[in-house]
Amino acid sequence: MSNTKVTSAEVASLAGVSQSAVSRVFTPGASASAKTAKKVREAALTLGYRPNNIARAMVSGKSRIIGLVVAYLDNQFYPDALEKLSASLQDRGYHVLIFMANTETDNLDKVLDEILDYQVDGIVAASVALSSELLARCRSAGVPVVLFNRSQDVDTLSAVTSDNRSGGRKVAKFFAAAGHNRIGYIAGWQGASTQRDREQGFREGLAESGLALHAREVGNFHMDSAREATLNMFAGPGAPDAVFVANDHMAFAVMDTLRFELGLSVPGDVSVVGYDDVPTAAWLAYDLTTVRQPANQMVAMTVETLLDQIDNTEATPRRVAIDGPLIVRGSARIPEGWTK
Known part of the structure; x- marks a missing residue:
């Protein structure tokens, strides 16, 4: 041959x-x-x-490659959303390279070097915050960046999220309408904008209903930490009668701990609400009431924003927060007369 x-x-x-x-x-x-x-x-x-795509890229100056950076895939929201994101970009003629990172600066430096070595046309950073130095390197390389499900206080950076603040407020109003008054919150990783905004909206909603947060622990978006947070929160007298958990991934651990380690009924003794509406939330084992992240809309806006910036270097950065509904199931007491 x-x-x-x-x-x-x-x-x-x-x-x-x-x-x-x-x-x-x-x-x-x-x-x-x-x-x-x-x-x-x-x-x-x-x-x-x-x-020969490499030769074409050398001639055109476009690799048709998008770098997709993600910190972790334990949370079911990310594999599903990233699959949608990859499919959408491929439909537009782009190849997607996925890079795993973590929140440590040295690791992100190495990952970013690798991404830029591939001459990518753009970067989507999911669940990862980039320092001003890293963003400056992307700008100097002419590579636009869009944050997915994370935002930063940088005017020149585009970000697409659900409306986390509104979602947190909805949960607070739901608990208040159900007559709860000892309300707890299990936070995610405190460096994440999603955590910050969900808690801020939740506290605002409680205040608007004449309530205050009764108990707070940190689960860091990990199941093991969420279990420990639950044990701490329910260790003494005056335990909460309702808990908002910063994402579904932790909420499953919280429910398991309440039911199987502490012998409490959900929602008989404690109402539990999560955030994301991952597929497992609808399983009968959890039947979790949760705020749905509108993944399809978030993906569509992320792709539109990134490709606009690739085609037009003068494009205005976008900060998009898409509202998601509260999905009422059986893990929390439903207020009398509540309509879905």
Whole structure:
């Protein structure tokens, strides 16, 4: 078998079209008729031709690659949302490279170096906050960044989240309407904007209802920490009769701890509400009342924002917070007359 690479000129000759037509067929977003595309692809298959994307990137200055940075995938919200994000970008002709990071600066430095080495056209950072130094490096490289499900107080940075503050407020109003007055909160990682905004909205909603937070612990968005937080919160007298948990991932651990370690009934003794509405929340084992993150809308806005900034370097940064509904199930006492 010959090791000689098949050229686009050979494909064009076999298909009976111009070489530029072959290029259009294999260039995402370029225009080619269905008839031409069929002939070109059949000829390419026959000859074993594969387009040289690296060479095209060198000529065009565009790699058609998006770097997707994520800190952790334990929370079910992220695998589902990132799958949607990847599919949407691929539909627009982009390839997605996923990079795992954590919140340590040294690790993020290394990950960012690797991402920029791939000559990516843009970066989506999910559950990761970037320092001003890292953002400056992206700007100097001409690579736009959009935060997904995280925001930062940087005017030049685009971010797409659910309306976390509004969601927290909805939970507080729900508890108040159900007659709860000893209300606890189990926080996520305190460096996350999602945690900050959910708690702020929750406290505001309680205050508007004439209530104050009765107890608070930190679960850091991890199940083991959420279990410890629950044991601490319910260790003494005057334990909460309702708990808002900063995400569903922790809420499952909270419910298991309350029911199977402390012998409490949910919602008979304690109402529990989470945030995200991951698929497991609807399982009968949990039947979790929770605030739904509108993942489809968040993904669509993230892709639109990123591609706009790739196409237009003068595009105005966007800060988008999309409202999500409270999904009422069976893990919390339902207020009399409450309509979903």
